[in-house]
Amino acid sequence: MQASSHNQQGEIIDMKVLVINAGSSSLKYQLMDTDTRDVLAKGLCERIGIDGRLTHKVPAKDLKHEADIPMPTHAEAIQSVLDALLSDAHGVIRSVSEIDAVGHRVVHGGEEFAGSVFIDGAVMGALEKCIPLAPLHNPANITGIKACQSVMPGVPMVGVFDTAFHQTMPERAYLYALPYEYYKNDQVRRYGFHGTSHRYVSSRAAAMLGRPIEELKIITCHLGNGSSIAAVDGGKSVDTSMGFTPLAGLPMGTRSGDLDAGIMEYLMNKYNLDIKEMLNILNKKSGVLGISGVSSDFRDLDDAADKGNHLAGLAVEIFNYGVKKYIGAYAAAMGGVDAIVFTAGVGENSAPNRMDIASGLEFMGVKMDAEANNVRGKETVISAADSKVKVLLIPTDEELMIAMDTAEIVSKMK
Secondary structure, X not given: OOOOOEOOOOOEOOOEEEEEEEOOOOEEEEEEEOOOOOEEEEEEEEOOOOOOEEEEEEHHHOEEEEEEXXXXXXXXXXXXXXXXXXXXXXXXXXXXXXXXXXXXXXXXXXXOOOOOEEOOHHHHHHHHHOHHHOOOOHHHHHXXXXXXHHHOOOOXXXXXXXXHHHHHOOHHHHOOOOXXXXXXXXXXXXXXXXXXXXXXXXXXXXXXXXXXXXHOEEEEEEOOOOOEEEEEEOOEEEEEOOOOOOOOOOOOOOOOOOOOOHHHHHHHHHHOOOHHHHHHHHHHOOHHHHHHOOOOOHHXXXXXXXXXXXXHHHHHHHHHHHHHHHHHHHHHHHOOOOEEEEEHHHHHHOHHHHHHHHOOOHHHOEOEOHHHHOOOOOOEEOEOOOOOEEEEEOOOOHHHHHHHHHHHHHHHHO
């Protein structure tokens, strides 16, 4: 992925792509040049539907612009983004026609999408069908797409899905041991998330190792406030820790991760909780926050642990132990592993977490280099020179992946 994006003829694709990540009341954006990979501008619209606030940055000029702008809907938010991009004072383009395409992050593509797609009427219909699978996220993603279509008519739009990369998982990995009709009739299965990140860092790992991804077994660890691990065999996801929803797998910032479903019935009966209250506890009040009672932020937990807070230290220990177990499980599932990748907020920035997770994996060929590991947010090999399994730190770049996918799809249509 390090070379510029190329089309099928091998030509470099030089496009300006606007990447949009729309939430229910917020919208993140980046304008990227797919040839140089430069972020020309980026920013955030907040409080959409309430009042509206824009924060706009131009990295090359170290420039930041903030403004309160009425944003009753996402359409006004997109218009304010375009106004900022075109502004004499802090703009980076002279005309909207310079934007070649828009790439949209979409959380859930269900089984409908195994890759990124050009958004047309049929795709919009399929996205609506996926709403029950991601009722919190997909409606906002769809709203963002419609807002762009209304404000930027004629500009090609591409959808890039968090779930798509994991659509290569075999049945034995994605089916739950529930009555089969729940899968057949209701699409209940493991979908997995963070797919764009897992795809990006696994392809970068192959490039760093100088080997074709087709011959590598890679375990990618996306560790942040939301965390997931993927087993990537020959460039394809064959298993991942998140499930039907992003609540499954590892304990996270505020999410419980995997737990015995019987606990829900026990707590609901004892404290007279309804399912909404129970899920709020599992999604918002659990994870390392729930155990520590301190914070969902690992930096706060480290500070508290240093001051003698046992539960803060224990929360981090439980998290690291969970990651270690998944690495062992996925090495077994793939029949070996060539590389382990750490990425996202905690994975990129916490040397102690990485060291704790990798320690004890010497039996499977992992040997860390403490000095090499003492680094933050920089692409580097952090295992020892004689480590059979390479351990890599690779900062994720989901926006770049979305921009490159968008450029590739749109270039094929021209």
